Amino acid sequence: MGKFFELQFLTGHIHYLLFIVLMMTGLFIVVDKTNLVKKIIGLNIFQVSVFMFYVSIGKVTDGTAPIFPMDSNYHVDQAAMQTILYSNPLPHVLILTAIVVGIATTSLGLALIVRIRESFNTIDEEDILQIEQKMTRDDNQKYKYLLRDML
Amino acid sequence: MANIAHVAEHTARDLIDHLPLLQVLVPFCTAPVIVLFGSRRFAWPLAFISSVISLVISVMLMMIVREGGYISYTLGGWAPPLGIEYRIDATNAFVLMLISTIGTLVLPFAYTSIKNEIRNRDHTLLYACWMLCFTGLLGMVATGDAFNVFVFLEISSLSTYVLVAQGASKDRRALTAAYDYLIMGTIGATFFVIGLGMLYMATGTLNLADLADRIANQGANRTVRSGFAFVIVGMGLKVAMFPLHLWLPKAYTFAPSAVTVFLSATATKAALYVVMRFVFSVYNPDFSFAKNTLEIIFLPLAIIAMFSASFVAVFQVNMKKMLAYSSIAQVGYMLLGIAILNEAGLTASLLHMFNHGFAKALLFMGAGAVLVKTGVI
Numbered sequence: 001m002g003k004f005f006e007l008q009f010l011t012g013h014i015h016y017l018l019f020i021v022l023m024m025t026g027l028f029i030v031v032d033k034t035n036l037v038k039k040i041i042g043l044n045i046f047q048v049s050v051f052m053f054y055v056s057i058g059k060v061t062d063g064t065a066p067i068f069p070m071d072s073n074y075h076v077d078q079a080a081m082q083t084i085l086y087s088n089p090l091p092h093v094l095i096l097t098a099i100v101v102g103i104a105t106t107s108l109g110l111a112l113i114v115r116i117r118e119s120f121n122t123i124d125e126e127d128i129l130q131i132e133q134k135m136t137r138d139d140n141q142k143y144k145y146l147l148r149d150m151l
Numbered sequence: 152m153a154n155i156a157h158v159a160e161h162t163a164r165d166l167i168d169h170l171p172l173l174q175v176l177v178p179f180c181t182a183p184v185i186v187l188f189g190s191r192r193f194a195w196p197l198a199f200i201s202s203v204i205s206l207v208i209s210v211m212l213m214m215i216v217r218e219g220g221y222i223s224y225t226l227g228g229w230a231p232p233l234g235i236e237y238r239i240d241a242t243n244a245f246v247l248m249l250i251s252t253i254g255t256l257v258l259p260f261a262y263t264s265i266k267n268e269i270r271n272r273d274h275t276l277l278y279a280c281w282m283l284c285f286t287g288l289l290g291m292v293a294t295g296d297a298f299n300v301f302v303f304l305e306i307s308s309l310s311t312y313v314l315v316a317q318g319a320s321k322d323r324r325a326l327t328a329a330y331d332y333l334i335m336g337t338i339g340a341t342f343f344v345i346g347l348g349m350l351y352m353a354t355g356t357l358n359l360a361d362l363a364d365r366i367a368n369q370g371a372n373r374t375v376r377s378g379f380a381f382v383i384v385g386m387g388l389k390v391a392m393f394p395l396h397l398w399l400p401k402a403y404t405f406a407p408s409a410v411t412v413f414l415s416a417t418a419t420k421a422a423l424y425v426v427m428r429f430v431f432s433v434y435n436p437d438f439s440f441a442k443n444t445l446e447i448i449f450l451p452l453a454i455i456a457m458f459s460a461s462f463v464a465v466f467q468v469n470m471k472k473m474l475a476y477s478s479i480a481q482v483g484y485m486l487l488g489i490a491i492l493n494e495a496g497l498t499a500s501l502l503h504m505f506n507h508g509f510a511k512a513l514l515f516m517g518a519g520a521v522l523v524k525t526g527v528i
Contacts, residue, residue, distance in 0.1 A: 023345075027338070030334060030338065036330065039334060043334060043337055043338070046338070046341060047337070047341055050341055050344055050345055050348070053345065053348055054344075054348050057348060057351070057352050090351075091348070091351065094298050094357075097298075097302055098301075098344060101302070101305045101309075101340075104305075104309055105305075105309065105333065105337050108309060108312055108313065108333065109330065109333050109334075112312070112316060112326055112329055112330045112333065113330070115316070115319060115326050116326045116327060116330060119319065119323040119326060120323065120326075120327075128327055132324055132327065135324065139468075139469065140468055142527075143468040143469065143527075144468070146527065147468075
């Protein structure tokens with residue numbers, strides 16, 4: 001078994017480590033918090049960690065921003081074109097889509113919370129659970145009576 | 152026969168060549184048209200017409216690819232590994248046909264059911280969301296690009312959350328059902344994206360056919376393996392694989408009947424198709440980790456789902472909840488077919504997809520009809 005703790009390996013992969021920390025933080029908030037708004041915040045942190053993961057994998061060592069070398073007179077710099085090393089723009093483009101999806105999800109989630117607050121008068125998951133359990137019990141009672149009447 | 156990948160000029164194509172795109176585009180364009188018309192009288196007919204058109208298209212696609220081979224459609228004329236490709240083969244066309252048939256059959260039922268269950272002013276937007284959900288499901292199946300699968304998955308999921316929440320006018324628990332589904336669905340979709348990110352890291356491509364080639368060439372490494380795990384867990388949430396099924400009973404019970412019919416018959420099937428694509432096409436069971444995942448994880452979980460969910464279903468008093476639990480059990484049957492890992496198993500799985508799609512749609516329609524007549528189920 002090789003060296004278990006290798007500093008150079010860790011510093012070289014620091015962005016992955018941070019991604020995992022952020023991702024786990026987000027997931028933990030989603031699972032642990034009972035406040036619905038906090039859950040959405042956790043979900044956001046979770047998603048942002050993935051955005052950062054994507055952006056970091058697009059990085060090419062010594063690569064610059066992927067912009068075509070062209071001046072304001074629309075003259076393409078042929079010499080620069082040969083030598084410039086670009087970072088990979090594709091993950092960034094992909095994540096632009098995912099960011100839009102994330103915003104849509106967040107806004108929909110918050111809209112749902114507003115409606116939940118209106119009809120349940122609380123945004124705490126455990127209170128809602130109690131209300132729902134009571135509703136289910138009432139339903140079951142009702143069905144039982146209905147069934148008895150039918151038979 | 153219909154390989155049109157080499158054609159760069161758009162003008163040279165006729166309508167038949169554009170079928171794979173039109174399949175997705177027709178319902179997609181219908182959604183904004185419904186909103187723009189803004190009239191409740193036009194919403195349903197527009198939705199129905201566009202569903203019928205996509206049904207016709209899917210049948211035509213099925214006719215073309217029935218004999219084997221595939222249609223490769225390149226969006227915007229960009230060649231496949233770089234551009235987005237729609238790839239229709241026999242499996243694909245079969246699932247497309249299932250989804251569009253169900254979509255068309257459910258709408259006549261939805262007309263009465265939605266009128267009965269939902270406030271009049273929400274009808275227009277509901278049909279627009281319906282069309283978006285339909286688009287997402289068709290797109291997930293039609294596309295040959297891994298990231299496109301995610302985009303369509305989210306289109307269908309986001310509209311599904313809205314559709315489920317519409318049940319709130321009847322029962323407020325629909326709101327929390329939609330919220331739970333939103334949280335779990337988003338976690339699932341994000342896991343799927345992480346998996347795709349890892350696959351992209353390892354291979355540098357997102358085209359499904361290209362991914363399969365490169366993974367087969369370079370063999371398995373840790374990135375590819377963890378990518379597989381993330382993709383399977385993410386899609387497993389959408390499929391309602393046994394321990395990840397928690398969103399399903401509530402969402403199906405409290406959604407409006409017509410929405411439940413549509414979702415139960417199509418949503419899990421489209422996700423299951425994606426799982427099949429990834430297990431058999433992108434990765435293949437020759438890899439020991441893929442084989443082990445199927446044999447050690449899928450197989451026992453599928454069997455547990457078959458028995459436990461059916462067992463729970465028997466004791467439900469609410470008809471829709473009973474059918475929802477039964478859906479989880481049926482997903483277990485389909486996963487078992489995949490996990491058996493041979494041709495017969497996969498055929499059985501696809502066949503059961505079709506059977507369950509229709510059977511469960513009809514059962515939920517029955518429950519919805521009872522609801523329309525009596526007001527309780």
